Amino acid sequence: MAGIDPIVDPRLRLEVLTAEEVRRIHAATLDVIESVGVRFPSPRALDVWEAHGASVDRQTMVVRAPGTLIEEALRQAPPVYPLAARDPALDLPLDGRHVYAGTDGCGVEVIDLETGEKRRSSLRDVEEIARVCDALEEVAFHWVPVSAQDRPPASRSLHELAAIWRNSTKHVQTESVVTAREARAAVEMARAIAGGADELRRRPVLSIMQCTTSPLAQDGGSLEAALVAAEAGLPVGFMTMASCAFTGPATVAGSLVVGNAEVVSALALMELAAPGAPVYYAAAQTAIDLRNGAYTGGGPEDFLFGAATNALADFYNVPLSMGSFATGAKEPDWQAGIENSLSTFMASAVVSDMLLGVGLLYGSRIWSYEQLLMDCEIYAIVRSMLRGIRVDDESLAMDAIRDAGPGGDYLTQPHTQRHMRELFRPRFLDRRSYGAWETEPDRPRDWARRRAKELLAGHRPEPLDPGLEAELAGIVVAVEVEAERSPESAPA
Amino acid sequence: MTSELFAAMRQSIVEGDADRAEELAARALGEGMDPLAAIDEGYVPGLRHVGDHFAIGEMFLPEMMLAARAMKRAVAVLEPEMARRASRRRVLGRVVLGTVHGDIHEIGKNLVGMMLSASGFEVHDLGVDVPFERFVEKAREVDADIVGVSALLTTTMVGQRSVVEALRDAGLRPRVKVMVGGAPVTRGWAEEIGADGYSEDAVGAVNLARQLVGA
Incomplete structure (x- = not known):
């Protein structure tokens, strides 16, 4: 039976931006949207903007919208809503109290569990990762983690969704739906799972993530897919990856403004097209490596972005999805540990609603089961820290202290029996004696791999009803037939 | 002076x-x-x-x-x-560059173009969302030594294979070399589609281009 044990009501608090600083970033953002503009390369999106009085340049597809329009639109966004799951017991309320971890996408390679070799990802990987994540209490929802590259591009995203629903009862999120045609099919599939269009609005079992195209631009197909999803009541998020000194200014504050302008303008568009649609803020900002221009996915700027972005999402009163397990490491190693720990701590301490990226390496390109299990350990450590320190009569333990007295011990105290299981027990930290380690010098990552194999072999997720499975498959086939006839997605 | x-x-x-x-x-x-x-x-x-x-x-x-x-x-x-004066700067090679059909990501490609051109290559940038045949036409028109194909998405990356095939069908291979790049592109992928090389960053792309033209 799958379960979820999330971070809830963290007791530590972190203020990385003051209210005044948030207001300045907001003011700068509105200035950018109004005076510089954001590119929306979709006729449909431009129509919506124009109908609401924004200035639209059809040639460059750049929209300049007054701040009041953006602010009014964002006020329509619901502050609280659930991410629903196939199993309603696993629904995730995005209520500003919880921090849920999920996978992230979209990787293109997998470190094979058996051979240890890196290879191209396939649909089978999507299935197997979903099955393992279904068993992990730290993983609250799935992002399509790797690309099903053995399926045709036109229907690939839908194969991936069906694969996860077949193998898990948890919520599913995807960033791979990037055309209106795919989005319509994805909505149809989600309606089948939820039990109808109204039920899907009430309990969205699928949420959609789109990436902006930094700096200050959106992707046309993504916008059209997002509009279809928003109209059907699926939660839609836009993620900025504006990176210091390349796709954003070199300063963290400047890159926050650019990223914010991208996300906020896209969310406003959703609200203009479908008032009241559930939307969320998403970000995985970083600083580039100054030598090669690469997305680094780690370092102090990332950790600050993680905490600062939540201050912005809170200001707009929408949930946040943060790319926190975003390490740039090539294998599960020191770098992966330090990057994912610090980013996850920062993003969790400010109560980011969703954390993305467990299991992926090298800037979300390579899937590793070892990393998945160790990321869950990081999440568990942070969860334990954020519970803080309880101070009351029982936890002050005066009776036990009196009983043990000077020079006594607490091993056999009843108080210890009552509380010792609250202490953190690691699964992937090596606390053996030196001698024991010398005799068997294996590593936590070896244990993680072993555990992943056990879960893969032993975990049996609640199967999807065969009728429903056939229905999903039928929707995918219909899209493939349509794609054969007209390779381009029909206009929304 | x-x-x-x-x-x-x-x-x-x-x-x-x-x-x-x-x-x-x-x-x-x-x-x-x-x-x-x-x-x-x-x-x-x-x-x-x-x-x-x-x-x-x-x-x-x-x-x-x-x-x-x-x-x-x-x-x-x-x-x-x-x-x-009818004098020509010595050109290391002629490169046709573009982001593949269906993909509008251009920053990485532009960076490569700028670096190649500064390094002495003649660069013909076709922009983004470039149809496969356009790479072929341009390569023929400018007598290209190299065609560079960029893709950022796993779904559009498959278009890189189509460009390699289109160049082959037009009889331009193996004389015209193909280099591929973009976030999802790996060495394995470059080998599989029969490209002559790939690079993960702009400096690497210049080195690769030099190698491909024997400069």
Whole structure:
């Protein structure tokens, strides 16, 4: 039976931006949207903007919208809503109290569990990762983690969704739906799972993530897919990856403004097209490596972005999805540990609603089961820290202290029996004696791999009803037939 | 004095000052200097300086880009005079560059284009969302040595294979080399689709291009 044990009501608090600083970033953002503009390369999106009085340049597809329009639109966004799951017991309320971890996408390679070799990802990987994540209490929802590259591009995203629903009862999120045609099919599939269009609005079992195209631009197909999803009541998020000194200014504050302008303008568009649609803020900002221009996915700027972005999402009163397990490491190693720990701590301490990226390496390109299990350990450590320190009569333990007295011990105290299981027990930290380690010098990552194999072999997720499975498959086939006839997605 | 002018040209590249580089190019023409000399003895040493300092970790990508842009602007000023004298700058090779059909990501591709052109390649940038056949047409038209195909999405990456096949069907392979790049692109993918090479960053792309043309 799958379960979820999330971070809830963290007791530590972190203020990385003051209210005044948030207001300045907001003011700068509105200035950018109004005076510089954001590119929306979709006729449909431009129509919506124009109908609401924004200035639209059809040639460059750049929209300049007054701040009041953006602010009014964002006020329509619901502050609280659930991410629903196939199993309603696993629904995730995005209520500003919880921090849920999920996978992230979209990787293109997998470190094979058996051979240890890196290879191209396939649909089978999507299935197997979903099955393992279904068993992990730290993983609250799935992002399509790797690309099903053995399926045709036109229907690939839908194969991936069906694969996860077949193998898990948890919520599913995807960033791979990037055309209106795919989005319509994805909505149809989600309606089948939820039990109808109204039920899907009430309990969205699928949420959609789109990436902006930094700096200050959106992707046309993504916008059209997002509009279809928003109209059907699926939660839609836009993620900025504006990176210091390349796709954003070199300063963290400047890159926050650019990223914010991208996300906020896209969310406003959703609200203009479908008032009241559930939307969320998403970000995985970083600083580039100054030598090669690469997305680094780690370092102090990332950790600050993680905490600062939540201050912005809170200001707009929408949930946040943060790319926190975003390490740039090539294998599960020191770098992966330090990057994912610090980013996850920062993003969790400010109560980011969703954390993305467990299991992926090298800037979300390579899937590793070892990393998945160790990321869950990081999440568990942070969860334990954020519970803080309880101070009351029982936890002050005066009776036990009196009983043990000077020079006594607490091993056999009843108080210890009552509380010792609250202490953190690691699964992937090596606390053996030196001698024991010398005799068997294996590593936590070896244990993680072993555990992943056990879960893969032993975990049996609640199967999807065969009728429903056939229905999903039928929707995918219909899209493939349509794609054969007209390779381009029909206009929304 | 010529040597002073050369030194100033070199400095304009090192500082990435495109306006200054342009202005010095105009002055050189006014003084009747051979444009090729201006490039080879004025600007190129500046570029070399930046490259050397980049290699030892004292200068960074943004400075490299500024230098490349300054170089490009200076050469643009000198080009009409070069054409008039029928002198040609030695070109390392001709590269046709574009982001594949269905994909609009251009920043990485533009970076590669700028660096290639600063390094002495003649670059024909087709932009983004480029149909497969367009790569073929352009490669034929300019007698390209290399076609560079960029893709950022796993779904559009498959188009890189289509470009390789289109070039093959047009009989341009293996003479025209193909290099591929973009976030999801791996060595394995490049090998599988029969591309001649791939790079994960712009500096690597320049090295690869040099290798492919034997420069």
